Amino acid sequence: MQIEDFNEIARLTIPDYELRMKAYQLKQLDRQYxxxxQAWATVMAGQTRKGKPIFRTFDKFFDYRKAEEKILGRQKRTSPDKEKLQNWIANFNS
Known part of the structure; x- marks a missing residue:
């Protein structure tokens, strides 16, 4: 759901923003999947190396769970963007 009303955007809290961003990223992940x-089906239809498929399983070709864990924060990663956003909001509000 897109927000087009600037008043509603102004009332958006950081947790709400983060939740919306996570939902957007998961939607993009489904699209990537x-x-x-489709690419996997194409590969399986014709790509071989010495008569054997290059990727033996779809998970070797695209690890959906690993990508999902990264989005959901279950995989350790740094988030400088979150800190930048919080600093920007603090400066904007003061």
Missing amino acids: EIHL
Whole structure:
């Protein structure tokens, strides 16, 4: 759901923003999955190395769970963007 009202955007809290961003990223992940699945079907239909498929399983070709864990924060990563956003909001509000 897109927000087009600037008043509603102004009332958006950081947790709400983060939740919306996570939902958007998961939606993009599903799109990537579909693209990779189509590519996988194409690969399986014709790509071989010495008569054997290059990727033996779809998970070797595209690790959906690993990408999902990264988005959901279950995989350790740094988030300088979150800190920048919080600093910007603090400066904006003062």
